[in-house]
Amino acid sequence: MDVLIHLFVGLHIIGIAALLGGFLTQMKAMGQGTARFVPGMLHGALTMLVTGVALVGLNQADHHHVNTIKIGIKLALLIVILGLVYVKRDEEKIDKGMFGAVGLLTMANIFIAVLWT
Template identity: 80%
Template sequence: MDVLISVFVGLHIIGIAALLGGFLSQMKAMGAGTARFVPGMLHGALTMLVTGVALVGFREMDGGGLNHIKIGVKLAVLFVVLALVYVKRDEERIEKGLFGAVGGLTIANIFIALLWH
């Protein structure tokens, strides 16, 4: 079970990297007002959702303790990010505030995972 959990943690990190990498690659375009949600951002958010839900299930099956409030907050933040990226994925230009919100919420989700014990 430990190997399976480690594989899914790795996949979860890859999803975070895709979402955050897509955001960071558009920072210059955001300054110019031409930023858009690239497909990798949507795929990264979906990867985070699927692997995160799987990790919760694996931890529950393994008998490990979970902070369900923390998981709920992370899931809510991810749903907001996923909804924004999904709805606006075909638009040529995304407003700076909306684009920045996706990046900020992604970074917030990372720090929630790391700092909330």
């Protein structure tokens, strides 16, 4: 079971890398007002959602303690991120505030995962 959990952790990290990487590649464009949500950001957020749900299930099945408050907050942030990216995915230009909010929420999700023990 541990190998399977580690596999999903790796896939979860790949999802966060796609989401954050897409954001970081658009930083210069955000400064110019031409930033857009790239497809990798949507796919990364969806990967995070699927692998995160799988990780919670696998950890509970393996009788590990799961901090449901932490998971609930991370899920809420991810749903907001996913909603913003999904709704605005076809627009050529995204408002700087909205684009920045997705980046900040993504980083908040990372820091909650790492620092909240």
